[in-house]
Amino acid sequence: MHDIIIIGGGAAGFYSAIHIAEGLPNLNIAILERGKEVLTKVKVSGGGRCNVTHAQFDPKELSTNYPRGEKELLGPFHSYASGDTVGFFEERGIELKIEDDGRMFPVSNSSQTIIDCFTSEADRLGITLHTRCSVTGIKRIDNGTEYFWEVVTHENTFKTRYVVMATGSNPKMWNLIHQLGHTIVPPAPSLFTFNISDERISDIPGLSTVAEVSVLDKKGKHQKLKSKDIKEGVLFSEGPLLITHWGMSGPAILKLSAWGARLLKEYDYRFKISVNWAPEYHQNGLVDLFMEVKQVERKTVLRTKVLEIPKRLWKNLVAAAGIKDTETWPDVSKQQLQELAEQLTQCVFQVNGKSTFKEEFVTAGGVELKEVNFKTYESKLLPQLYFAGEIINVDAITGGFNFQNAWTGGYLAAQGIIHNETLNK
Numbered sequence: 001m002h003d004i005i006i007i008g009g010g011a012a013g014f015y016s017a018i019h020i021a022e023g024l025p026n027l028n029i030a031i032l033e034r035g036k037e038v039l040t041k042v043k044v045s046g047g048g049r050c051n052v053t054h055a056q057f058d059p060k061e062l063s064t065n066y067p068r069g070e071k072e073l074l075g076p077f078h079s080y081a082s083g084d085t086v087g088f089f090e091e092r093g094i095e096l097k098i099e100d101d102g103r104m105f106p107v108s109n110s111s112q113t114i115i116d117c118f119t120s121e122a123d124r125l126g127i128t129l130h131t132r133c134s135v136t137g138i139k140r141i142d143n144g145t146e147y148f149w150e151v152v153t154h155e156n157t158f159k160t161r162y163v164v165m166a167t168g169s170n171p172k173m174w175n176l177i178h179q180l181g182h183t184i185v186p187p188a189p190s191l192f193t194f195n196i197s198d199e200r201i202s203d204i205p206g207l208s209t210v211a212e213v214s215v216l217d218k219k220g221k222h223q224k225l226k227s228k229d230i231k232e233g234v235l236f237s238e239g240p241l242l243i244t245h246w247g248m249s250g251p252a253i254l255k256l257s258a259w260g261a262r263l264l265k266e267y268d269y270r271f272k273i274s275v276n277w278a279p280e281y282h283q284n285g286l287v288d289l290f291m292e293v294k295q296v297e298r299k300t301v302l303r304t305k306v307l308e309i310p311k312r313l314w315k316n317l318v319a320a321a322g323i324k325d326t327e328t329w330p331d332v333s334k335q336q337l338q339e340l341a342e343q344l345t346q347c348v349f350q351v352n353g354k355s356t357f358k359e360e361f362v363t364a365g366g367v368e369l370k371e372v373n374f375k376t377y378e379s380k381l382l383p384q385l386y387f388a389g390e391i392i393n394v395d396a397i398t399g400g401f402n403f404q405n406a407w408t409g410g411y412l413a414a415q416g417i418i419h420n421e422t423l424n425k
């Protein structure tokens with residue numbers, strides 16, 4: 001009989017195993033991993049650098065980065081959050097650095113540093129690791145005198161008192177959990193980029209600028225709050241926007257893809273967005289500004305720097321407003337300037353599909369939040385069954401928050417088991 005079986009040798013699985021073993025050194029702990037390698041997502045994460053967490057140390061602020069899980073994570077973050085993650089790695093000789101946007105990476109700039117830390121810790125603490133060990137069934141044995149779990153793999157049946165499920169977004173595991181009586185919120189991809197084919201951006205891939213973006217509903221109005229996934233009342237975000245060969249990416253777009261994960265799936269990823277390239281203005285304010293410029297400026301509209309936006313984007317928007325390269329301010333009509341202001345502040349694009357954001361992606365959906373005790377990460381339905389990481393219906397915007405969910409869940413599940421064991425002694 002094992003004491004604890006952790007299913008899934010990923011971020012959350014290792015984090016919980018290490019903390020359980022530290023708290024309960026004499027217990028028999030094993031990690032079962034279906035792949036031939038462990039921590040494969042950590043390896044590729046953050047473009048191979050592993051964006052471990054985010055320099056957001058206030059639990060309330062931290063929780064606002066989770067389209068699903070914001071409310072539930074507030075308590076857990078008061079117990080274990082980014083600062084604790086930094087402490088964990090520091091204690092093990094791994095220094096993290098903060099980038100300008102708040103993302104935190106190992107100073108080595110290599111995810112291998114994190115993997116080596118976890119595998120050497122697991123080794124030091126005597127945690128058994130079974131790779132190529134895919135779990136195909138879980139059975140609860142409760143015969144009145146005994147209570148334990150049977151974890152079935154292709155070759156073995158492991159008996160164990162506790163199970164920690166940390167299998168990420170594997171649909172087969174969600175099915176098993178569903179068969180045990182839990183509700184599973186259907187999966188939907190999150191953190192993706194928008195495919196847009198449009199003359200106004202086709203010749204400027206690589207260009208990045210700060211913009212406001214909102215999703216429009218079927219009537220062309222700002223998409224109103226329809227589900228609890230959408231936070232601000234409308235599906236809106238602002239921040240750096242990157243033009244790509246296929247459309248648009250960057251934090252402003254990725255945030256929309258996260259908050260709108262469910263709705264945009266319903267739209268089959270075909271919808272309209274409105275971009276404000278000059279976030280400090282709205283259309284009327286900009287028309288007033290242009291009319292003032294028209295009074296004093298004699299140069300071509302194309303060559304006049306009125307706003308802080310990249311020149312090549314300005315050129316394309318001037319053309320889209322029907323203003324020729326040679327037209328000067330005195331030449332253009334108020335109507336043309338109104339059109340230019342509209343292109344700048346309410347620039348509508350048709351999105352036709354999505355692409356994978358290679359640095360980080362995640363799946364929304366998973367074990368229903370109401371069925372998890374967020375003090376211990378134990379199932380509210382089945383004692384001695386714990387969940388940690390992406391398996392739960394929690395996901396975040398990009399920036400290290402998804403790993404923080406895995407660390408917090410892994411840590412608190414470990415504390416839950418330690419507490420339970422101590423009580424039973």
Ligand SMILES: Cc1cc2nc3c(=O)[nH]c(=O)nc-3n(C[C@H](O)[C@H](O)[C@H](O)COP(=O)(O)OP(=O)(O)OC[C@H]3O[C@@H](n4cnc5c(N)ncnc54)[C@H](O)[C@@H]3O)c2cc1C
Pocket residue numbers: 007008009010011012013032033034035038039040041042044045046047050051052053133134135136166167168169170173358359360361362388389390391399400401402403404406
């Ligand atoms: C390309 C990419 C880059 C990313 N970069 C970042 C980043 O820089 N920062 C960030 O915060 N987040 C990042 N993420 C998200 C982050 O990787 C996940 O949120 C995190 O790995 C979730 O941890 P987890 O332990 O819950 O699941 P996982 O890391 O997915 O681990 C689950 C493990 O369970 C195993 N497993 C599944 N089914 C079974 C089974 N039946 N039997 C046995 N084992 C099983 C899997 O093989 C896997 O090893 C990235 C994601 C991707 C895809």
